[in-house]
Amino acid sequence: GSSYFCDPRGNFLAMASEDKDELVTAEMNLDLIEEVRRTWQFFRDRRPDTYENMVKQLP
Known part of the structure; x- marks a missing residue:
């Protein structure tokens, strides 16, 4: 559930419902x-x- 499409700017284009x-x-x-x-x-x-x-330099 909760699948969606969004554009490169983060705007939602389409969303599925959570319960169907x-x-x-x-x-x-x-x-x-x-x-x-x-x-x-x-x-x-x-x-x-x-x-x-x-990242090698990180502890």
Whole structure:
């Protein structure tokens, strides 16, 4: 239960109920992903391959 679709900005597009069996569908604008990446460049510039060295330094 409680399945949902949301866009890259976190806006809910469709939600299922918590107490019923449902099939949830929604139209999604996949071009919005690239638009959000250009505006909020965290995902564009992230380097997950460098994270390992940072966490090694944690206690």
